[in-house]
Amino acid sequence: MSSFKHILSKYSWDEVLQSIFSKTEADVHSALQSRKRDLEDFKALISPAAKPFLEQMAQQSKTISKKRFGNTMQMYAPMYLSNECQNICTYCGFSMTNKIPRKTLSDAEIIKEAEFLKSKGYDHILLVTGEANKIVGVDYMCDAMKLLRPYFSNISIEIQPLDQDEYEKLIENGLYATLVYQETYHRETYKIHHPKGKKSNFDYRLETGDRLGRAGIHKIGIGALFGLEDWRADSFFTALHLKYLQKTYWKTKYSISFPRLRPFSGGLEPKVEMTDPDLLQVICAYRLLDEEVELSISTRESEIFRNNIVHLGITSMSAESKTNPGGYVVEPESLKQFEISDERTTEVIAEMLSETGIEPVWKDWEKRW
Amino acid sequence: MSKTDQLKIADKTFSSRLFMGTGKFSSSEVMQQAVLASESELVTVALKRVEPGNDDDKMISALKDPYISLLPNTSGVRNAKEAIFAAQMAREALGTNWVKVEIHPDPKYLLPDPVETLKACEELVKLGFVVMPYIHADPVLCKRLEEVGVQCVMPLGAPIGSNKGLKTQDFLEIIIEQSNVPVIVDAGIGSPSHAAHAMEIGADAVLVNTAIAVSPNPVEIAKAFKLAVEAGRIAYTAKLVPQRQQAEASSPLTQFLYE
Numbered sequence: 307m308s309s310f311k312h313i314l315s316k317y318s319w320d321e322v323l324q325s326i327f328s329k330t331e332a333d334v335h336s337a338l339q340s341r342k343r344d345l346e347d348f349k350a351l352i353s354p355a356a357k358p359f360l361e362q363m364a365q366q367s368k369t370i371s372k373k374r375f376g377n378t379m380q381m382y383a384p385m386y387l388s389n390e391c392q393n394i395c396t397y398c399g400f401s402m403t404n405k406i407p408r409k410t411l412s413d414a415e416i417i418k419e420a421e422f423l424k425s426k427g428y429d430h431i432l433l434v435t436g437e438a439n440k441i442v443g444v445d446y447m448c449d450a451m452k453l454l455r456p457y458f459s460n461i462s463i464e465i466q467p468l469d470q471d472e473y474e475k476l477i478e479n480g481l482y483a484t485l486v487y488q489e490t491y492h493r494e495t496y497k498i499h500h501p502k503g504k505k506s507n508f509d510y511r512l513e514t515g516d517r518l519g520r521a522g523i524h525k526i527g528i529g530a531l532f533g534l535e536d537w538r539a540d541s542f543f544t545a546l547h548l549k550y551l552q553k554t555y556w557k558t559k560y561s562i563s564f565p566r567l568r569p570f571s572g573g574l575e576p577k578v579e580m581t582d583p584d585l586l587q588v589i590c591a592y593r594l595l596d597e598e599v600e601l602s603i604s605t606r607e608s609e610i611f612r613n614n615i616v617h618l619g620i621t622s623m624s625a626e627s628k629t630n631p632g633g634y635v636v637e638p639e640s641l642k643q644f645e646i647s648d649e650r651t652t653e654v655i656a657e658m659l660s661e662t663g664i665e666p667v668w669k670d671w672e673k674r675w
Numbered sequence: 676m677s678k679t680d681q682l683k684i685a686d687k688t689f690s691s692r693l694f695m696g697t698g699k700f701s702s703s704e705v706m707q708q709a710v711l712a713s714e715s716e717l718v719t720v721a722l723k724r725v726e727p728g729n730d731d732d733k734m735i736s737a738l739k740d741p742y743i744s745l746l747p748n749t750s751g752v753r754n755a756k757e758a759i760f761a762a763q764m765a766r767e768a769l770g771t772n773w774v775k776v777e778i779h780p781d782p783k784y785l786l787p788d789p790v791e792t793l794k795a796c797e798e799l800v801k802l803g804f805v806v807m808p809y810i811h812a813d814p815v816l817c818k819r820l821e822e823v824g825v826q827c828v829m830p831l832g833a834p835i836g837s838n839k840g841l842k843t844q845d846f847l848e849i850i851i852e853q854s855n856v857p858v859i860v861d862a863g864i865g866s867p868s869h870a871a872h873a874m875e876i877g878a879d880a881v882l883v884n885t886a887i888a889v890s891p892n893p894v895e896i897a898k899a900f901k902l903a904v905e906a907g908r909i910a911y912t913a914k915l916v917p918q919r920q921q922a923e924a925s926s927p928l929t930q931f932l933y934e
Contacts, residue, residue, distance in 0.1 A: 336914070342848065346914075364928040553855055556818045583932045614931045 309516040311509050313550050314543070319492055322349075323539045329353035338362055343595050348545050351591035352538050360583060363590035367619040374597050378667045379659050380622035381652075382430040382462070383423050384604075386631040387411050387450060389641055391436025393503030395489075397531065397567055397574040399629075399643045400436040402503065406641040410441055415636045416450055420457045422634045426626070426652045429669040430460040432485070434629075434643075437466035437505060444472045448479045455480050460671035462525070466504065467514040473521035480673060485527030486514045487565065490534040491543035495577075499534055515547065519555025526551060526560055527602070532585070533567030533576030541588050545595060552596075561600035561622070562592055568606050568644040582611055586618065593619035605646040612648050616664060625655035680912065682879055684857055685773070685805040685826045687744060689716045692874065693904040694746070694859065696884025697734060698724070700893065707737040709887050713897035716742055719775055719882070721750045722765045735769070746807065748775035754788070755795035762799055773805040775829070785835045789816050793823065800824035809861055812843035817850045817858075828854060829882065831862035832873065836885045838865025841872055851877040867896075867903030874907025875915065 329350040337347035338359060350356060351363065388410035391400040399406075411419065423431060433450060435442045442465070451461055462483035463476070473484065490496050493508050500506045518526050528547055530540035548560055564585060567576045585607075592601060603612060603620045605627040616623065628634050629643040650658075656666045681688045695715040700706035710718055718738060725747075726732050738745060747765035749758045755778065762774040776799065778792050779785040787810050799806045805826050810816055812830035820828055830850055833839035840863060841847060851858050857879035864870050865886045873881050883900055890896040 342852070360932075361926040361929045368928065553853055556853060583929075586929065586932065610931060610934075614928075618928060 307516075308554065309513045310547055310550050311512050313546065314491065314512065317543070317546070319539055322542055323536060325349060326353050326538050326542060329355045331355050331358075334359050337594070338366065345542070345545060345549065345595075348591055348595045349542060351594055352541050352588055356587060356591075357583070360587055360590070363587065363594065364618050367590040367593040368617055370597050371593055371619045371621065375621050377663055378665050379616060379620070380430065380600075380670055381428065381656070381666050381668055382432055382460075382622060382624050383426070383428040383652075384432045384434050384464070384624060384627050384629070385416075385419055385423060386434045386629060386633060386643070387416065387446075388435045388438065388442045389631050389643070390438035390441045391503075392439075393437050393505040394501050395505065396499045396501075397534070399641055404641075409631045409637060409640045410446075411450075411631050411636065413449070413453055415632055416453050418635050419632065420454055424457050427656075427668050428652075429458055430462070430671065431458045432462045432464055432624075434463075435465045437503060439466065439504075444468065444475060447476060451476065451479045451481065455673060459669050459673045462527070464527075467511050468517070470517040470521045473518055473523060477521060477523060481523070482671060483525035483527060483559075483561070484514075484518050484523055485529075485561075485563065486511065486518075487527075487529040487531060487563065488512060488544070488547070489531045490540055491530065491547075492535045492539070495535045499574075515551050516554070519551060519558055523558055525600075526555075526558055527563060528560065529563040529565060531565050531567065532580045533574075533578065536578050537580045537584060537588065541591070545592065548596065548599060559600065561602050563602045563604065564589060565604065565606060568647070582608075585611075586615065589615065589619050605648045606644070608647045609650065613658060613662075616659060617662065623655070625650065625652045680908065682857060684807075687717075689880070691716045691901070691904075692880040692908055693870070693901055694718065694880055694882040695887065695897070696882060697721075697738070697888075698884055699888035703733045703737040705893055706734070706888070709893040709897040710738065710743065711740075712894045713887070713901050715901075717744050717746050719746045719748045719884070720769070722747045722761050722768070723751045725765075725768055744773070745769055745771055746773050746775050747771065748777045748809070749795075750777045750779075752778055753780040753791075754778065755791045755798065758791070758795040759798055759802070762795075762804055763802075766804070772803055774799060774807065776806060776808040787811060787831070789813060792816075793819055796820055796825050797823040807859070812846035812850060814846060814849040814853055817854060821854065821856050825856065827857040827859055827879070829859045829861040832860050832869065833863025833865075835862040837863055838886055839863050840865055840869040841876075844872075844876065847873070847878070848876055867899040870900055871903040871907035871910070874904055875910050877911055880904075 326349045333350035334356045337350040389400045390408045395401050460482050464485040496508050600621045602622045630640040659666045691714050693715050694717045696719045749761040752758045752761050758778050778788045792808050796806050796808050807827050809829045817828045833842040859880045860873040860878045861882040864883050870881045887893050887897050
């Protein structure tokens with residue numbers, strides 16, 4: 307059976323990086339003016355040569371996004387269910403080696419958190435856990451989804467990668483989307499940051515999109531954690547992954563997220579820094595590569611960045627997020643996965659969007675489908 | 676065409692990306708000369724024109740050449756059942772498991788029936804055929820056909836024999852973008868510039884018949900198509916440069932980054 311592993315094995319990280327850095331102004335011109343852009347154009351758009359063209363990229367990204375998505379923003383909220391984790395990830399607050407009290411929400415606690423988010427208007431929810439299969443396995447997730455379905459039209463998960471049959475079971479129970487970030491497509495660097503636990507298996511994670519596609523999921527979210535490796539190469543490999551998945555599992559929708567390393571207790575310094583202009587460049591480059599892909603921004607980013615980026619290609623965003631289990635109501639002081647940056651309330655974000663001509667969309671799915 | 680830019684379909688590789696149809700020629704001799712001038716390596720033969728068991732069949736004899744492979748088509752059938760029967764007959768008569776599935780119940784415009792085509796292709800793949808379906812430029816149908824295991828898709832540029840060019844260009848571009856199997860633009864290509872255009876937008880090959888067969892000078896036109904297909908392919912692989920646009924003077928959208 308084909309999988310992205312075979313595609314990735316045809317590429318050399320260093321050659322890709324070299325090819326990105328060798329792109330010229332002429333390549334950027336050509337990419338900007340091309341009617342259908344390919345991965346070579348994408349390389350040019352994320353290259354240093356494209357930096358002087360950031361304004362043009364933003365203009366195009368804005369126009370294309372408006373054409374496809376209109377003046378709307380899909381709103382969602384993360385709900386952390388558990389911070390139990392048997393992995394060691396050097397950049398994550400939930401890492402097994404962090405000696406912190408662990409918390410997994412009970413049924414009653416899940417309902418409490420749900421009622422809070424519902425009262426804020428959310429109808430699309432993203433369930434997040436660490437990786438602890440015995441405590442927070444497929445049965446726990448099915449149970450949580452059964453509890454949450456009466457509250458929310460659209461349920462997504464960001465949990466450990468699963469087998470195809472496990473995804474099928476979750477889909478039967480109302481799962482809409484799964485987000486699985488590769489963190490980095492650099493095999494050796496991946497190994498350094500994930501030395502222990504199931505997550506240390508690079509290939510199993512890499513092939514998650516294939517298992518999800520075969521299970522017939524509605525939407526798959528991918529991305530890299532910027533800061534672990536060179537962001538340009540990781541962005542290219544994410545784009546390559548996207549194009550492969552779109553061609554292979556053509557009935558599935560795709561979204562891309564752009565997490566940058568954020569501080570947490572005992573945190574890791576980024577190996578490669580990614581500035582705000584860099585992040586904007588990547589977001590616009592994805593939009594110019596693909597007019598339909600959903601682009602999502604979380605509360606990791608600053609107020610000012612978020613106020614501006616919502617007009618330049620982003621199609622979904624969260625607000626007021628808590629990154630700890632029970633963070634909204636049940637146990638606000640439990641350990642967070644990372645510190646968010648934009649702490650404004652949902653109401654303030656909704657107002658900011660409306661004032662700048664964007665309608666926040668709360669419900670855009672029908673759970674009976 | 677360059678040896679490194681060959682087209683692979685099933686177990687065969689082709690240096691030429693121009694496929695030819697053999698109908699409508701004034702004689703087998705003219706057809707033979709035109710095919711040779713086109714340097715095509717895959718030519719379609721309507722099974723209905725072949726006399727099974729006749730080793731001296733004029734059309735087949737004219738195409739006996741070590742560089743030319745025959746691609747029998749099922750032209751004339753109206754449903755999946757007849758197409759499967761025709762493919763099996765073709766395999767026996769011509770000794771090839773390659774088949775171009777053409778199912779057009781409509782005798783006027785000869786437009787392909789997508790429902791019967793999908794059914795026939797699924798069955799023919801199971802029976803071990805190398806299946807090449809002639810279809811509308813329908814991107815979803817192409818993915819469905821890919822899933823049942825066809826070796827390429829052959830969407831039309833315009834109604835067969837109409838010589839109108841790429842009327843379906845927007846859909847062809849979607850098909851080319853999405854496809855994991857070669858995309859061969861079939862039908863509607865009326866001039867070498869149409870063929871070059873199809874190659875420029877990324878088609879893997881084109882199939883031409885009427886435009887060559889009914890031209891007053893089929894051999895010269897066949898040669899022109901060969902050159903056009905080569906030119907279009909080179910332009911595609913070398914990447915066409917779009918027009919330059921003016922640089923932006925001000926930065927209203929990105930100013931916030933520097934404040």
